[in-house]
Amino acid sequence: MEWETVIGLEVHAQLLTKSKLFSGSSTQFGAQPNTQACAVDIALPGVLPVMNLEAARMAVKFGLAVGATVNRRSVFARKNYFYPDLPKGYQISQYELPVVQLGRLMIDVDGMKKEIGITRAHLEEDAGKSLHEAFEGLTGIDLNRAGTPLLEIVSEPDMRSAKEAVTYLKKLHVLVRYLGICDGNMQEGSFRCDANVSVRPKGQHAFGTRAELKNINSFRFVEKAIDYEVARQVELIESGGKVVQETRLYDSQSNETRSMRSKEEAHDYRYFPDPDLLPLELDEQFIKEAALGLPELPDAKRERFVREYGLSAYDAEVLTGSREMADYYEAAAAMVPGQAKLAANWIIGDLSGYLNRDSLGIGDAPVTSAMLAGLVCRIADSTISGKIAKDVFDAMWNGEGDADAVIGKKGLRQITDESAIERIIDEVMARNPKQLEQYRSGQDKLFGFFVGQVMKATQGKANPAQVNESLRKKLGDKPA
Amino acid sequence: MSLYRSTLAGLYKLLKKKEISSQELTQVYLDRIEAHSDLNAFVTVDRTRALAQAQAADARLHAGTGTPLTGIPLAQKDIFCTEGLLTTCGSRMLANFVAPYDATVISRFNDAGSVLLGKTNMDEFAMGSSNETSFFGPVLNPWDRRCVPGGSSGGSAAAVAACLAPAATGTDTGGSIRQPAALSGITGLKPSYGRVSRFGMIAFASSLDQAGPMTRSAEDAALMLNVMAGFDPRDSTSVDRPVPDYTRTLDEPLAGLRIGLPREYFGHGLAAEVGRAIEAALEQYRRLGAKTVDVSLPNSGLAIPCYYVLAPAEASSNLARYDGVRYGYRAPEYADLWELYSKTRAQGFGAEVKRRIMIGTYALSAGYYDAYYLKAQKLRRLISADFASAFEHCDVIMGPTSPGTAFEFGSRSGDPVAMYLSDIYTISVNLAGLPGMSVPAGFDSGNRPIGLQIIGRYFDEAKLLNVAHRFQQVTDWHLRVPEGF
Numbered sequence: 015m016e017w018e019t020v021i022g023l024e025v026h027a028q029l030l031t032k033s034k035l036f037s038g039s040s041t042q043f044g045a046q047p048n049t050q051a052c053a054v055d056i057a058l059p060g061v062l063p064v065m066n067l068e069a070a071r072m073a074v075k076f077g078l079a080v081g082a083t084v085n086r087r088s089v090f091a092r093k094n095y096f097y098p099d100l101p102k103g104y105q106i107s108q109y110e111l112p113v114v115q116l117g118r119l120m121i122d123v124d125g126m127k128k129e130i131g132i133t134r135a136h137l138e139e140d141a142g143k144s145l146h147e148a149f150e151g152l153t154g155i156d157l158n159r160a161g162t163p164l165l166e167i168v169s170e171p172d173m174r175s176a177k178e179a180v181t182y183l184k185k186l187h188v189l190v191r192y193l194g195i196c197d198g199n200m201q202e203g204s205f206r207c208d209a210n211v212s213v214r215p216k217g218q219h220a221f222g223t224r225a226e227l228k229n230i231n232s233f234r235f236v237e238k239a240i241d242y243e244v245a246r247q248v249e250l251i252e253s254g255g256k257v258v259q260e261t262r263l264y265d266s267q268s269n270e271t272r273s274m275r276s277k278e279e280a281h282d283y284r285y286f287p288d289p290d291l292l293p294l295e296l297d298e299q300f301i302k303e304a305a306l307g308l309p310e311l312p313d314a315k316r317e318r319f320v321r322e323y324g325l326s327a328y329d330a331e332v333l334t335g336s337r338e339m340a341d342y343y344e345a346a347a348a349m350v351p352g353q354a355k356l357a358a359n360w361i362i363g364d365l366s367g368y369l370n371r372d373s374l375g376i377g378d379a380p381v382t383s384a385m386l387a388g389l390v391c392r393i394a395d396s397t398i399s400g401k402i403a404k405d406v407f408d409a410m411w412n413g414e415g416d417a418d419a420v421i422g423k424k425g426l427r428q429i430t431d432e433s434a435i436e437r438i439i440d441e442v443m444a445r446n447p448k449q450l451e452q453y454r455s456g457q458d459k460l461f462g463f464f465v466g467q468v469m470k471a472t473q474g475k476a477n478p479a480q481v482n483e484s485l486r487k488k489l490g491d492k493p494a
Numbered sequence: 495m496s497l498y499r500s501t502l503a504g505l506y507k508l509l510k511k512k513e514i515s516s517q518e519l520t521q522v523y524l525d526r527i528e529a530h531s532d533l534n535a536f537v538t539v540d541r542t543r544a545l546a547q548a549q550a551a552d553a554r555l556h557a558g559t560g561t562p563l564t565g566i567p568l569a570q571k572d573i574f575c576t577e578g579l580l581t582t583c584g585s586r587m588l589a590n591f592v593a594p595y596d597a598t599v600i601s602r603f604n605d606a607g608s609v610l611l612g613k614t615n616m617d618e619f620a621m622g623s624s625n626e627t628s629f630f631g632p633v634l635n636p637w638d639r640r641c642v643p644g645g646s647s648g649g650s651a652a653a654v655a656a657c658l659a660p661a662a663t664g665t666d667t668g669g670s671i672r673q674p675a676a677l678s679g680i681t682g683l684k685p686s687y688g689r690v691s692r693f694g695m696i697a698f699a700s701s702l703d704q705a706g707p708m709t710r711s712a713e714d715a716a717l718m719l720n721v722m723a724g725f726d727p728r729d730s731t732s733v734d735r736p737v738p739d740y741t742r743t744l745d746e747p748l749a750g751l752r753i754g755l756p757r758e759y760f761g762h763g764l765a766a767e768v769g770r771a772i773e774a775a776l777e778q779y780r781r782l783g784a785k786t787v788d789v790s791l792p793n794s795g796l797a798i799p800c801y802y803v804l805a806p807a808e809a810s811s812n813l814a815r816y817d818g819v820r821y822g823y824r825a826p827e828y829a830d831l832w833e834l835y836s837k838t839r840a841q842g843f844g845a846e847v848k849r850r851i852m853i854g855t856y857a858l859s860a861g862y863y864d865a866y867y868l869k870a871q872k873l874r875r876l877i878s879a880d881f882a883s884a885f886e887h888c889d890v891i892m893g894p895t896s897p898g899t900a901f902e903f904g905s906r907s908g909d910p911v912a913m914y915l916s917d918i919y920t921i922s923v924n925l926a927g928l929p930g931m932s933v934p935a936g937f938d939s940g941n942r943p944i945g946l947q948i949i950g951r952y953f954d955e956a957k958l959l960n961v962a963h964r965f966q967q968v969t970d971w972h973l974r975v976p977e978g979f
Contacts, residue, residue: 053595057815059588060575060597060694062729092811094858096835103814153831155819284858286867289701289808291730 015252016216019244020224021179021209022171025186026164027196028140028204029072035139035163036063036106036291043202047156051142055161057101062290065090069163070294072195073113073137074304076165079193079311080132082117084301088136090291094284098155099142107166109285112136113294119189120313121181130182131170137294140164165195171210171221176240180233183207188312192337200231207236211243212257222247223257227271230264239264243271315340323347323354332362338376342383349387353394360386364407381410388417402426402474429476432484435468438476439488442467453489464489498522498657499975502566502714505660509555509565516555516565520548520609523567527612527658530979533634535653537572538580539612547609554607562717564607569659571650572613573620574600574705575694583696584616584628584646587816587823587842597694598726599663599705606721611659614649618844619813620670620698622646623916626907627846635678636976637942641900644674644916650708651678656979661709661718665695667702668801669896669920672932675708676895676945679934681962681972682708683715684920686953687927688733690719691726697812699805700731702924711972712933712962716740719955735953743956744963749783751961754888756791759919765898771936771944772894775965779892782964789884789891793876797922798914800877803857803870804925809847810854816842849910878926885951890961893919895932895945919947929955933962934971943971 034041037054054061077084091109114135121128140162145154167186173179187205190196198205212224225247230239242264247257261280262271310318312334319330319340333343343361347354365386369379389406392398398406398421409420421427429435442464443450453460468481497505497514508514524541544567551565575581575593577600582588596604603610617627625633625648633648635641636656643652647664651674654662664671666684675682683706690705697703707718720741725734753776760769776786818824818838825837843851857866884891896916906913923930928949935946946965950958966972 056820058575058593058595058821059581059583059591059696059815060593060692062693062731064728064730094811094814096814096817098817098819098831101815101820103817104811282860284811284855284860284863286807286811286858286863289699289731290697 017213017244017248018216018218019174019176019240020171020212020214020221021173021176021240023169023173023179023183024208024210025167025183026140026206027167027190027198029069029163029165029195030197031066031068031072031163033066034161035066035069035137037161039161041162043199043204045158047145047154047158049158051157051160055101055157057103063106063288065291065294066163069137070113070296071300071304071307072163072193073135073165074296074301075193075195075308076135076167076190077114077117078301078305078308079189080114080117080119080135082132082135083115084296085111085113085115086296087111088113088294090137090288090294091285092288095281097141097144098153099144099157099160101142101157101160105139105141106288106291107138108136111293113296119182119185121178121185123175123178123181128172128178130172130178133168133170135165135167138164138166171212176237176244179209179240180237183236184233185312188335192309192312194309203231206231209236209240211240211247213244213247213251223259225257225259225271226261228261228263228274235264235266238266238269239271242269246271309337319343323358325355325358329355329358329362333358336376342376342379345383346387346390349384350390350394353390356394357387357390360390360407364404368411380413381407385410385416392417392421396428396430396477397421398426398428399474399478402428426475429472430480432480435476435480435484436488438468438471439464439481439484442471443488450489461485461489496657498526498660500660501710502563502660502717503711505566506562506717510560512555516548516551516567516609517545519565520544520567520611523611523659526656527653530656530658533636533652533656533658534631535615535633535649535656535658536569536612537582537584537615537630537649540579540610543579544609544611551607551609561606561721563603563721565609566661567609567611567659568603569611569614569650569653569662570600570603571647571663571665572616573665573696574613574663575696576600576610576613579610580613581696582613582630583620584618584630585843585847586629588696589629589823591822593694595694598691598728599695599722602721602724608721614647614653614662616649617646617670618847619696619809620646620665620667620703621809621846621850623669623673623913624901624903624906625649625674626903627844629844632903635900635942636979637679638900638940640902641942642677642903644677644896644900646670647674647682647708648678651675651680651682654678654680654708654710655976657975661707661714663705663718663722664708665698665703665705666920666924666930667698667704667805668924669917671706671708672895672920672930672945672947673917675932676947677900677943679937679943679945679971679974679976680708680710681712681715681931681933681966682706683719683931683955683958684923684929685719685723685955686733686929687924688731689929689953689955690722691724691729691732693726693728697808699808700812701808702801702805704924712931712959712966713741713744715931716744716959716963719959723955733953738956740956740959743960746960746964747783748779748961748964751779751782751784751890752888753779753784753786754789754884754891755786756789756794756884756891756893758791758794759893763897763915763918764894765938767938768894768896768898768944771938772892772946775935775946775969776892778965778968782968787888789887791877791880791884791922793873793880794922796873797877797925798918800870800873800925801921802853802914803866804874806850806854807857807867807870808854810851810858813843813847813851818842846910874925877922881922881926881928881949889951890957891949893947893949895919895947899938899940899942899944923949928952929958931958931962933965934974935969936971937974
């Protein structure tokens, strides 16, 4: 039988507010345990939550960016369960009335466009962390994260493959960073994903029973976990079994999912409206101001890059992968009129390679957009060859100054003087009589050898096109 | 008249004229608290701290920067967090809890320069109407030691009634200021929901809890409310409305005042002696120029079932934080996390608290939520609407505060519903978020006090205080002090 996969994702994006969702504590990552937890965060008797409006502003920005309805009135509810890193014994979340509803995101998989529905996005507070490793037989509780604002973004079950799911997730990841509402750091848990996965016979309308996959906190794991889970479900059904509704944990070591708790064991969260908080009321003005704060969104920017700079769809996609990358590119492109494509190649190629090698963000690159533009200009005006440019780039990366300084200091200026090139060719021919003879006796493939020798003799500085031309001329006047 | 029987207004004059110092005054009350410790009105008394505060107050009075409450010793219900001082909420769960911060109510009194005598006993987590659920034992009613003082603010009520403090604070979720005020013969005011900050006040049922003064007179209640009331950015449910000077309108004449009498408050279940006392009080009001009109609160019979769904539902969640993990009581022995939770909570909470957590958990459970919680919310709106219609015909509503007078220890503790009925006239006021007062209005044949309840429009505390004050100008019920005090 042919099976169809159905996937919906729940993403928790940690919002980049300075303070927590309901208290004034800092949200900074990595502080000493429990140094960023105030009376409200540790749920002392008598404390009360006070809503951080900055988090609402960020949620509204997201809502507007995905074309969703921003509810003028949303309600905070308590989700009740006991756990040591949940100090109040309940999490404040939004349940029946979320701040954002009914949005959509377009994804592009193998050239096919597809719309993924966003059911809702709601504000909620994060829990603390239980630390099981560092304490012999004990569990440590760190409440620094407790109360940090999260935007939970719930998609419709619109995805039909792990690839679509990852594409959607990446798209969302780019978007929240564009909006400046989340740093997207998956290692630190600022961008987390759960996947609801089910299968059904192709053509069947009703959904199959789903499993919720947790702990899939990298793009790679999302794909692998879903693929594993789909295979497990199909195999189970085909061998006469039944998928049960449950929560499953993905183990990246063994690349499998394991049952965490069944539907019967699921908590009854006893949601009810939080009586300590008034409903969140957002007026027209608030939403308008949030709209004014919206940057150019990734899709619009990508299309503009194709249009304005004549880039391929692929290049435009890569260069708009983050706002910083796009800004870097636009700054460089503006300084090299007519060479936008060349600038793009350098950013996608060498610059990205160096950034990856050194684990740097583009904002920390030692080669600034102005320096990169300077390099591109020297290639364009034939001062240096593309090959030499790589050395210049490396020198710039190592702090040896801008392109002109490096070229000047190292004498890398390209040799374009025809007589100079011919003189070098003569020398090379004189030094290699054997090869010359072989070439002239018909071994054409030795042409490359001579090019290499000339380039070597000029430390790569000779203009390659001119070398070719002159060599052909010199070698060509062999006896018939 | 003895100094300790004075009202706040009287003490203010003495302090201002330097006829007595705050330190002397504080000493008087501290000695009385000690002499009458058998009442069990206080959980914590910190003499050193109180006298230090009094000394600071004297300096302030001397410098002429005092307020009407500077140097006045007060008792605070042990539900308000007080920095560096035990805050138990009447529970074993918090019997070792020293709060690291002050509730807004406490810091407002600190700013005013008043002196904290101690923390008063109360029903555990404010759940009770007799003060019998306190982990620290029951409080005796100064009028009759065989009887309860009412609850949950029983310690505050007894302390003021026995002149162990000139005034105290209480909190009222379903009647916890008004009912003990009535049963102990003092004046108590529950302000409108949102008038006084709940920050630092340990939560029982967040949508109903409200702090207020418990005093010897309406004028004193006005002086206290002047300090307590006001917007607090740390409490999202506190209301940002200007606070009037509640003492300024106390003497307004009552001519033309329309008093609504809800027929539901004078029917079955009301003790005859209480009914007669209320009738006499109403007669007094008529002589003051007020007229009475019949009104109806048709849904008031549903107030108790409505309340006993909503309040426990909120409580079940509010009390989830007492898990033995971070502070408070922790069971000494446990095998794993779940045992830590269950043993801590089984041992740390008393029977009434556990009963309400169970009821609340049930009412919020999947499959029951609509039938109980949502239905109760609908009833709550109906009860509010009843008051709104009644107030179209009257300016205040009056009736008994409680159906009977102080009852004997143990007489109702085995029957929760009988206990709950003690609050039948007060609960609907909390559900509607309205201000309500209890003022002394007589005694039964056993010399146990009777309270008259006055209910006002939303944020109409000034009117309530005015109406109560005028009554107290022509009666002396509120000036009576139990024998031996």
